[in-house]
Amino acid sequence: MNTIMLASMASGITTSIILETVLLRRGADQLSWTMAARTAMGMSMVSMLAMEVAENAVDYHLTGGVVAFEDPKFWIAAVLSIGAGYLAPLPYNYLRLRKYGKACH
Incomplete structure (x- = not known):
C-alpha cells in the first residue's frame, strides 16, 4: 500500500511540474526551459505535497485502500x-499571498 501511495504522489507531483513548466515556457511568461522548470518546482511544491498527502490520507482512511468502482x-x-x-494547501497559499502579494501558482 505504501508503494502505491508514494507512486501516486510522485506521479501527481511530476505531472503538475511538467504542466507548469510547459505553461511557463509557452505561455505569457516565455521563460527558458531551465528557468520554467526551476520556477515550477519552487513555486508550488509545498502546496502540491500538502494536497497529495491529504488526498491519500483521506482515501486510505475511508476505503482502506480498496478500489471498488461499483x-x-x-x-x-x-x-x-x-x-x-x-x-x-489553502492556509499555505493564503500566507504566501499575504506575504508576497502573489499566488504560488
Whole structure:
C-alpha cells in the first residue's frame, strides 16, 4: 500500500511540474526551459505535497485502500479526498499571498 501511495504522489507531483513548466515556457511568461522548470518546482511544491498527502490520507482512511468502482462508498470517499486535497494547501497559499502579494501558482 505504501508503494502505491508514494507512486501516486510522485506521479501527481511530476505531472503538475511538467504542466507548469510547459505553461511557463509557452505561455505569457516565455521563460527558458531551465528557468520554467526551476520556477515550477519552487513555486508550488509545498502546496502540491500538502494536497497529495491529504488526498491519500483521506482515501486510505475511508476505503482502506480498496478500489471498488461499483461501491458508492468508494465514490463518496473519492469526492471527500478531492475536497481534502483542495482544503489542505489553502492556509499555505493564503500566507504566501499575504506575504508576497502573489499566488504560488
